[in-house]
Amino acid sequence: MRTALTIAGSDSGGGAGIQADLKTFAAHGVFGTSAITAVTAQNTRGVTGVHLLPAGIVRAQIDAVVSDIRPDAVKIGMLAGVEIIAEVAAALDTHALRPVVLDPVMVAKGGSRLLAADAVAAMSSLLVPRAALVTPNLAEAEVMVGREVRDTHAMDAAARALVDAGAGAALVKGGHLDGPLVIDVLWTGRERHVFESPRIDTVHTHGTGCTLSSAIAAQLALGLPLVEAVAAAIAYVRKAIGQAPGLGSGHGPLQHFPR
Numbered sequence: 001m002r003t004a005l006t007i008a009g010s011d012s013g014g015g016a017g018i019q020a021d022l023k024t025f026a027a028h029g030v031f032g033t034s035a036i037t038a039v040t041a042q043n044t045r046g047v048t049g050v051h052l053l054p055a056g057i058v059r060a061q062i063d064a065v066v067s068d069i070r071p072d073a074v075k076i077g078m079l080a081g082v083e084i085i086a087e088v089a090a091a092l093d094t095h096a097l098r099p100v101v102l103d104p105v106m107v108a109k110g111g112s113r114l115l116a117a118d119a120v121a122a123m124s125s126l127l128v129p130r131a132a133l134v135t136p137n138l139a140e141a142e143v144m145v146g147r148e149v150r151d152t153h154a155m156d157a158a159a160r161a162l163v164d165a166g167a168g169a170a171l172v173k174g175g176h177l178d179g180p181l182v183i184d185v186l187w188t189g190r191e192r193h194v195f196e197s198p199r200i201d202t203v204h205t206h207g208t209g210c211t212l213s214s215a216i217a218a219q220l221a222l223g224l225p226l227v228e229a230v231a232a233a234i235a236y237v238r239k240a241i242g243q244a245p246g247l248g249s250g251h252g253p254l255q256h257f258p259r
Contacts, residue, residue: 002221003031003069005097006214007062007088008077008105009038009050015253016207021075021214023256027236028218033069035061037077037084044206044248055083062091071097072221075214076131078105080115082122089126099132099220102167103213104140120144129166133226135213136162137173152183152194159187171216171230175208186230193227195234204244204252211254212237 004025011017018034025032037058041049065071074097079085092100104123106115115123120143128134128144141149141158149158155172162170174183179199186193215236219229240254247253 001029001031002072002223003033004073004075004214004217004221005033005035005062005065005071006075006077006217007035007037007058007079008075008103008210009040009080010036011207012039012041013043013206013248013253015044015247016210017077020207020210020253020256021077024211024214024236025218027257028215028222030072030218030221031069033065033071035065037088038080040078044250044252046250050080052081052084055081055087058084059087059091062088062095066091066095066097070095073217074098074100075217076100076102076127077210077213078115079123079127080119082116082119085119085122085126089130092127092130099168099217100127100130101213101217101220102127102131102134103209104134104136104144105209106140106143124165128162132168132220133171133216133230134162134167134169135171135173135209135216137209138176141172151177152185155183155185156187156192159185159192163187163189169226173209173212175205184230184234186227188226191227193230195231197234197238200238200241202241202244203250204246204254205241206248206251206253208237208241208254211240211256 215233
């Protein structure tokens with residue numbers, strides 16, 4: 001059985017973070033393991049509290065898991081602190097963990113900031129060069145490249161800039177663009193791929209980014225090449241959004257086990 005490790009925060013509402021990652025791995029038939037970086041108090045309406053775990057505890061979780069159940073792929077989500085980022089980067093090198101899918105979680109769906117300002121530079125310098133794929137949304141891409149990303153041309157430029165900064169590939173997600181289509185741009189360092197799909201009119205999109213990056217990691221763990229893994233993951237997330245159970249009074253979770 002293929003395995004995957006998620007290094008991310010816990011979502012008490014169950015729709016994003018570690019919870020979404022493990023559900024997504026299971027939906028793909030991949031055994032999921034985890035290293036929790038933070039505990040959040042949140043629901044579909046927003047985040048009301050965040051507690052970071054000590055960096056040493058995060059590292060201890062990674063070491064314990066990898067020494068016994070080595071992952072075929074790693075997904076990194078919410079890190080939130082410079083010390084945690086440094087420990088995760090060191091663990092990736094110590095254990096030669098690859099491939100890594102980095103979802104640079106910075107802002108929750110409800111607008112709450114999840115990544116401290118001083119951690120952005122650490123993520124860019126320590127984790128981006130170790131990632132096979134980086135998956136920022138528009139707001140995260142803007143922070144990472146230092147300029148506006150508001151159209152597909154800018155998305156393409158941002159993806160190329162992230163690869164130039166050391167990432168193996170970059171998928172800039174365009175879900176927040178206006179228009180009838182959802183457009184995502186992938187730059188592999190050699191090829192540009194654009195994924196388009198009709199927009200689903202719904203507020204139930206909590207955990208979409210976590211789910212997408214986890215689905216890509218699961219597909220990579222199963223042996224799919226990167227472009228095919230991204231395409232399959234986008235199709236899975238679209239189905240999960242379309243069958244969302246309608247829970248909560250805010251941005252509700254997806255259906256991680258769609259029909």
